[in-house]
Amino acid sequence: MRFLFSKNNKAVNSTQSFPSSKGRFCAVYAISETGPVRDHNEDAFAFSFPENNTQNLIAVVADGMGGHNAGEVASKMACDLLLDYCLNSWKQHAPEILLEKAFLEAHQKILAAGESNPEQNGMGTTATSVIIHDGVCYLGHIGDSRAYLLQNGSLIQLSADHTLVNQMFEGGEITQKERDHHPMKNVLLQALGTTPTIQPQISSEGWEISEGDRLLLCSDGVYDALSEEDIKDLLLMEQPEFVLECLSSTAISRNVSDNFSALLIDISSGVQSMPSVTKEQNIIS
Structure with a gap:
């Protein structure tokens, strides 16, 4: 399993070295920062390549809430x-069933943990997760973190905010x-651990992905x-590492009031190779 939890990490290049393979594969880059206003980071992210195959991916971004660092x-x-x-x-379930079961189990365990510890009572968290399998991206989501897909030059928000204002x-x-x-x-109207029952957003059919597509999972910061x-x-x-550097610089320059975290997923095809690093683009103002 590959698990990462970051408090102030910048532009983590999380592409792993596996034997060369052909087909669509995923390269993951991540960033998580406290930001210029908050004093600690309640965001988290994680990802893994099931069966050590970069054509398969599980990834999640979460943004916690609650007193006494319970959100963290x-x-x-x-x-x-x-x-x-x-x-x-x-191997036991289709991706959409897998996500639904995972969200429901995580909710019950976070809810129980909060009820058993007075300092963590009432804690909760958003969670936005994707599974990529057989060239299709499936979404599991609750709260107001987001998933975006850049495809053919168009940006699509895959997740729907579970907020009063979005309603x-x-x-x-x-x-x-x-x-x-x-x-x-x-x-928020929904989050893991905050209400007796939840209705997470689970994609039943998913989105086909192709070479050159990009996914971004991010917290509301x-x-x-x-x-x-x-x-x-x-x-x-062009360069994913620089995308996250620009994201960080822009968020900080605009004095973002919250933690901010992002997972950038690059979809490539052909023989797997490690990306190069250049800094040719301009940071947006």
Whole structure:
């Protein structure tokens, strides 16, 4: 299993060396930072290549909440539990069933942990996870972290925010601009560990992925600081390591008020090789 939990790591190149293989494979790059305002990081991320095959991927980003650093505990638990369940049951279920079962089990265990420890009572966490298998990306999601897909030059938000404000937007009560700048935009309707039952977003059919596609999983600290156009421009940059450097620099320059974390997944084809590093692009202002 490959597990990473980062508090102030920048531009982690998480491509692993496996025997050369042909087909679509995944290269993962990650960043997680406390940010200029917060004093500790309640975000977490994790990923693994099942069966040591980079054509398969499980990845998750989580953003915790709760007093006494309980949010940090909840987000780390979510990453551990989701990854462990998916890896241990990899061959037993279809990806969408695997994600649903993993989310429900993680929810119950985080809920029980909070109820058994007064300092962690009420803790919870968002979780946005993807499984890539046989050239298809499947989504499991709860809360307001997000998953984006850049495909053929277009940016698609795969996840739906489980927030009061997004519910108002989908109901036609407010505009997208009002949603994005609403003072209550971070009020969650669902999260792991916070309510007796949950209804996570699980994709039943998934999205076919091809060479050149990119996926971005991120906590709300990223899209609070960057617009969708900013995110699209970043993902169109050639070198993935520099994408995350630019993301970090931009978020900090805009004085983002929250932790921010992102997993960047590059989809390539042909014979697996390690990416080179150049810095030719301009940081967005």
